[in-house]
Amino acid sequence: MTATRIAGEAVEAERLAALRGYEILDTPAESDFDDIAVLAAQLCDKPTAMVSLVDAERQWFKARVGTDICEGHRADSFCTIAMHELDVMQVPDAHLDPRFAASPMVTGEPHIRFYAGAPLVTPVGQRLGTLCVVDRVPGVLTQPQKDGLRALARHVVTQLELRKYARDMHALNQRLRDAERIKDEFIARVNHELRTPLSSIHGYLEMLGDPDLGPDARENFLARVRRNSDRLLSLVDDMLLAAQVSTENQYFDRTPADLVELVHAAAGANRPIAEAKGLTLTTAIDGPVHADIDRRRIGQALDRLILNAVKFTESGHVTVSAVRRGDRAILEVTDTGIGISPADQERVLEPFRRAADAERAEVQGLGLGLTIVKAIAEGHDGRVSIVSVSGQGSTVGIELPLTGPYPETDA
Template identity: 45%
Template sequence: MRAPLPTDEEARLAALHEAKVLDTLPEDDFDDIALLASEICGTPISLVTMVDADRQWFKAKVGLELDGTHRDDSLCAHAIHQHDVLEVPDAGADRRFADNPLVTGDHKFRFYAGAPVLLDGTHAVGTVCVVDHVPRELTEAQRRALRCLARHASVQLELRRYAQHAGDIADRMRQLDRMKDSFLAGVSHELRTPLTSIRGYLEMLQSDGFEPETSQRFLSVIQRNSDRLLRLIDDLLTVSRLSDGGIRLDLVELDLAELVHQVSTACRPLAEHRDVALHNLVDHPVPARGDSRRLGQALNHLVVNAIKFTAPGGEIIIRTTAGAEPELLIIDTGMGIPAAELPHVFDRFFRSAAADRMAAAGSGVGLSIVNLIIEAHHGSIHLDSEPGVGTTVRITLPRP
């Protein structure tokens, strides 16, 4: 049975489309929500769904290969009619779903529970839901957790809309005002997202009934978001101090090859997770003079950036070239940077259009910090890039 349209359908769809979440790339915050829903409720399938005009799209998923379904087949299309959990103990015995292809077909959905994801506290644009292949019921603790996870998903969408509004306003202002508002929106988003996540998981930890493994995963997410906050604050302090000449560099003779080895080793797990090949071709000593901690910070940011914007199956090569001064190259096969954006990549608070489309974390100060660190070493940094081909970063440092 196809679900009837909600009474607020027009406003509901407007809020969903305004969030600009449909067909975006996977994001850790939403993936964590789906994974925790599965673990807490003990189901093989869990989803973060968005119900569009004629389809249901999965922003995050566990245990299901589908990217979405037609809205006519959507169980979540029924769940968005209420502001509480819709629980279906046995879909095969429920006249609304008995003939549903997800129930009668190969997927064999029997149990379903979905908590609505609300925007503006009113419009249900999707759900956090769990599915099992056998009839069952949730415990009250599991229902509370599902509601909490749905609220967390709502906050993520609200933050996305907030950043979008700030960007729209900035487009109508002068360049200085545009940079200021973009910075404020970015920093607000970057601060509030991990803080909201921490608050949500702490709220769930205060509830009873969770296994130690689940509680430990909550603590891991809290730890990760705390680290994210500390990195952002450190970046903001760094760009301020470097701009004012307030950071003292501890200049020593160092081996650039060893520094590259340390950075590539630290970044390799991330590259492997994203199916990006990371090749360190620096196999001979490269004497240079610099602050190893600050140079490591700059190189780490450049390599992580290359991984972030390189599609699965791509590769990143790090190598040096001989010359009057040590020169380091970081070459990727990523999406590249449009010519119009290249002059601005080292500007403070600048975010590329690609970063906004991907909803990539960041306040727009990373490459500015890299540039300031290299300049403080009396070196130079240059980017060559072509959309769809890749980017080459060329760094030159003084000899000892």
Template identity: 45%
Template sequence: MRAPLPPDEPARLAALHDAQVLDTPPEEDFDDIALLASQICGTPVGLVSLVDRDRQWLKAKVGTELDGFPRDLSFCAHTITSHDLLEVPDAEDDNRFADNPGVDALGIRFYAGAPVVLDGTYAVGTVCVLDREPRVLTSAQRRALRSLARHASVQLELRRYARHAGEIADRMRQVDRMKDSFLATVSHELRTPLSTIRGYLEMLLEDDFDAETSRRFLSVMSRNSDRLLRLIDELLMVAKMTDNRVQLDLAEVDLAELAHQAVAACRGLAEHRGVKLRDRTETPVPARGDAKRLAQVLNHLLVNAIKFTHADGEITVDSISEGEPELLITDTGVGIAADELPHVFDRFYRCAAAEVMATQGPGLGLAIVKSIVDAHHGSVHLESEPGTGTTVRLTLPR
């Protein structure tokens, strides 16, 4: 009779596979458990077994050369349906096992197994013993078998914790590298405009310039002051994102009208870089959102497109009002490599093109975009082809 599946079978298998012990070489700790089980219970066979989707695999064994067998033939598959020890005094007299091929082929008459439980929940295998003669364990032997199964559980948990600790250490090292990169980038982004402002101030203070030259100096200083304020605003926004404190002032909005305003605000930058900026949105595109935050999103997306589109390139903004309200921003820029696409919304991530083109910014724009859109329960997706361009699809609830 085939054992029923445990009620938590998918999660049980996930816990087993997460332990990453299947098909690993023998280990002394588990070999000792199998040997002790055999000696304490006075049986010729002692096993540490793990029950996979379709098989029972032996992590440790005493008294057999088998590495495993199909789950359909497994005594242990019955044991893992609960957290209790299973004892079969005589398999030939037990309806569950009387017609099991292992009873005839291997001469199995006696079985006792205690479940190996992970996370206090998932029975992933057993510590078990077999004999070719009918018999019954003593109370002390049952306690010992349960204790050995708990010991096997601890061994599996320790290995998993050690591996996870190694993964966490690797991630911490990556975080340290990201932190160093972030500090270097932010330091550069802060120092550059500050140095420019200071340099022009020193010239204004040291020399007498005509009114036109002074106005040009002040204009440069103003632009760099705006750059500093934008960076500070982005850093403050990231701090709010980290604390899940993005506040929205929700109301009925027209996405197309917001797009018109964003295009008008960015047209000067586009003309300065020789990029055509086309607004093909059709009013209205009704949605519910925070007009100020959505304007911030559209500004980030358009400025990003302009930065990465060469002179004589083109950026178009389209709208879709049927179904969920959508805006599409398509450029003919440098594009994004396939291996970089999964990371473009990560904080402080700068793609290779940003480094090659020496584009300003700490890599926060798209992270802020996604945070604002997520707060609206909307979505933002990028499709891109290197050398061809990028399309950003922004979707919001109606």
């Protein structure tokens, strides 16, 4: 493949990206564009006019007058050539033009003889298509008609820009509303989750100041202060980690790793916590499972999945596994806990959002655990999967791109 061809393909890819960025293809008719087509036909004194957008394999007409055709093959299109011209391209008689004489659009319907097209050029120079007029008989445009067609072509692009601007503003407003909602939820959640242990610590410290307090009661109060202090540290750590991974997930230091080693390490580190609650924590391994990962970040994500499983499971077991499914490497944590209803499975991946069952069970937490896991997974070109039924446990997985050669018989 020559350098020229590579460069040409890159330019075309950028052009198509710009066209599709306007989200105009295959949209319903709109009077703003229809009116421009009507004006073009009247100005140029031609029966047919079209706002033609050139896609990868076709030309599609956003607006048209004088024809029922809504799209055509790009290879047969006059507009494919005209959109790259600096000025209005005129074809006075297509029968006499070697570029178009054999075109199906000339030899058959709509039997084009005359064509004139003004390129649709974005503010940054991307060429989207043309505003064109056609006729079944030869002809030529006057200079004022050419000037008017160019002006109308600029109005087409202006309409596209205005719609894109309106969409961007709507998306921005939506993000601002979401940010405001997250801020309110953050304040409410932090107020509750931080104030409760702080108030408890404050109360116990006051009682510890009582000179008549016996040694057993003093030790009991100190243990409660330590538990609440650990809870506060855990909450602060989660908030800091959530902020870090949301801004750094494109810069993870990814190296080849066997996820099996990660599973054994995480299970070993968290087994005492599970056993202290009366739960069994086991591992399930499907041979080596290789992926390019930031070991520290994926380790943090797996720790949070395990701690979540332990937190929401009163009895039974938690299983940590590493498996291969197709081209995906998957870390999964399965529990026998309260589960997540289908309605809550998307909600719990958002910041400060918790499942309704968790709220009813009054399980402590900021609702950041799965948000952290999601950010880390997406920073590895992966995703979080949830399979769960309310009251029947959950399986939460981190799906990552699989690397390394495996026998073809492997799953």
